[in-house]
Amino acid sequence: MNGAHSLVKTFLKNGVDTVFANPGTSEMHFVAALDDHPEMNCVLCLFEGGTTGAADGYYRMKRDVAGTLLHLAPGFGNAFANLHNARKAGSGVVNVVGDHATHHLRYESPLKGDIQGISDAVSHWTRLSGDAASIAADGAAAIQASRAQNGQIATLVLPADTAWNEVNLSVLPLAGEQALHRPSQQEIEAAAQRLKTEGAALLIGDSALFGSLRTLAGKIAAATGCRLMADTLIPRISKGAGTAKLDQLVYAVEPKIAQLVGTSSITLIGADRPVAFFAYPDKPSVPEPAGCAIAQLCARTDDIEWTLTALADAVGVTNKTQMVSVSLDLPDIPSGQITLEKVGQALAALIPENAIVCNEAVTSGHKILPLIGKARPHEMLAGTGGAIGLCLPCATGAAIAAPERKVIALTGDGSAMYTLQSLWTMARENLDVTVIVFANRGYQILRNELTNVGVAQVGKNAQAMFDVENPTLDWVSLAKGHGVPATRAEDIGSFVKALRAGLSEAGPSLIEVDCPIQAA
Template sequence: MNGAQAVIRTLVGGGVDVCFANPGTSEMHFVAALDDVRSMRAVLTLFEGVATGAADGYARMAGRPAATLLHLGPGLGNGIANLHNARRARSPLVNVVGDHALTHKRLDAPLESDVDALAGAVSGWVRRSLTTGEVGADVADAIAAAARGQVATLVLPADVSWGDGASVAAVPARRPAPHPAPEVVDDVARVLGSSTVLFLGGGAVGEAGLRAAAQVAAGTGSRLLAETFPARMARGAGVPDVLKLPYPPDAAREQLAGVQHLVLVGAVEPVAFFGYPGTDGRLVPSGCTVHVLATPAEDAVAALQQLAELAAPGATPAVADARRPGLPTGALELRTLAEVVGALLPEHAIVVDEALTSGRFLPGATVGAPPHDWLTLTGGAIGQGLPAATGAAVACPDRPVVSLQADGSAMYTVQALWTQAREGLDVTTVVCDNGAYAILAAELENVGATSGGERAGQLLDLGGPSLDFVALATGMGVPATRATTAEELATQFRTALAEPGPHLIDAVLPR
């Protein structure tokens, strides 16, 4: 058995049976081995950032790793932004990066680079396979490392792949996440009350975690907040409705004003995304004590259930009522776009939200929709939405995926549409087309760059020429329409949801 065959067989044996790939010459033995191991599903992407983002979306929904296959340092570099988002989401991901044959490294060929250093920036675990005989064990270790909620990068030299004498290795059993110590739960129970906020992230914003947290809130008067960009959050009718901490620092500080005890549950201490002149990036109020009920590596759901049993036995958690906005009419704007989504969102949908500034009304419009999952831009590196929707659809083929996508960030990874068409994925993309990097217009003011004029504005504007998302989508095999009114959006959204396969709607919004 050659090294590439052992790699794929070990991956499949360890439960990693999907690989999002953009291969090159150094990965050809891996590609050839796919014919020998048909239980591995290989999904071709046209850009490495689509492969890494899709693996992230897959992991968030499947709860287990997908693999990627990238070509040398430049290919890894193209995929780094969405590996960064995966790292922030604590997604399990096995990132296989091909490299030059060990005998070729010394020649400094044109594509030579320090793959290990690049990988280290976004990986919790990095290893370079050096011998064919050990490659199976290396893959098994990579799977075990990824299962701990991190990107595990295996650098695979070409001659290790083509060499003979490899064997399949068994993957160690996954260890369950540790529970917090009883004294930690006791200490947190003593500070619960109206001046306490439970700050939720990770597994704590799944349905079981939200119910336990809402029980604590109901029984103690404590407040609940979720991190700004959770990896996967349960929402909808019958699920506790928990507000997310706002993105703008001033609004976040307002939400936290007066809090004396901030309890972290599967989340880290909140800070502003950026530093602004004359302001402190730390959002926790002065005099507030920060407590840790469960770290992101611990079982946040178990911690909340223990806390609820101790501090709020018998309390009834508040949940969202079933309600939908009426279908709007007239002009298509941010509010009416959100109302259309809320009115028509199907049951058990997976919503991938990279609407950015166009999404401000979405939470309120969808809170009472049928139960669904909401995926967000965890690391802030835009271009995550379309790939993550692709991976989520591969992971959950029986669930509709709705991708709410800003126009500027859509262009980072628009090639994901081709993969959706090729794989026949049930993804409905709504492009929020306001013709601008609108978030940067606000940030220009926030950072105090008040001298920004016409030339600065040109770097924030997407016109001249305007992007034609209908042409872009149809050119990659995805049926597409354009909506300019609320009625048109509702008709097109309903049709797209009813028909199998991918669709795109270009929702034209005011600039």
């Protein structure tokens, strides 16, 4: 057995059976080893941003790690932005990055680069494997690191000779588990008291935002009278009917500040303190009122389930505690001309129960999302690190992790262009994803931001950098080019028809919604 085979066997033994891959020559022995294990699911992405965004989406739904296979420092570079997003989402990912053979690294070959340096800039854990005998143990350590702290970025650099040299392994290493930090009983008691005071908010994140923990958080809010909240960008959240009512912070600074007026304390469970997305001249970086206490009971990397359970006990949640939940309210199917509001209504009416909605619709989303809050119960995944180009890869990974669920991807045209290659992977894997591209023909958010910095008039150069026009992107052709059937919705009737078709048929489809920028 060579080092590459020992690594693949270690991955499989530890339950890592999916790899999003964009390999090159230095990974050939690893590819050959994968080839000997058809039980490993290898998903080809035609650009590395697709691999790491898919691994992120996979982790969000599966709550376990997938691997990526990347080619030296430039391959890691292409993967970087979506690793940044995954890191901010708290998703675990195991990257395997091929490098030149150890003896070749002394020469200035074309692909020689600083893999350790670029990996250190985004990974929680990086290790350069030293020889073939170490690689199985290094792989197990990488898996352990990726699962630690509720999910981390772990990067294993694999010089080609560590893959091709022979090893003699009788026992395959197992990735150990690390215990998560838990708050003290005194901290739990203090939080229980604080949540009962006027103006108290409980801001939850990570696994507290969906499934049974979300319900538990809702009951804590009911038992204490506190306000249940969440930050703006969150990796996975339950939405729609039956979910515990929750106020989510908005993106823009002033409305965010307005949302928190009167808040006396923010208790954080599984979340960081809320901050402004960007800094602006004469606007604060943090939105809470002066004197508001910020208390982190449990970080995203701590034991969230234990903390919520202990807190529920401390505040007297029982089987009889009734949480305030969202009621179902489905609008009628709209008709006539297409507008973002009508698209939102149509989505609200048609989102199927248990759907996964990946949202990177940026400005268009601001108009649509409020309308689908009372739809059938579903989960929403959003960009967490602010690096656009997550949506299509994330939808790809989510669909692979949860093949029994419908995936709806809502994306701006500007965002989708960063990683449009994921459309091909959706077609190749026949993934059940309905992609909706809101084609406003520009980086609309940047127009808004230019106004925010006090520029009233947009000149030649700013317009050249904000508009995606002359030529207009033709998403029906782009989708077709990648093998995904597509429709341009000319009116809301054709949108509804295409959405129904996308949701009822297996496999990917794309709907282009023409929503050009309107004068402010």
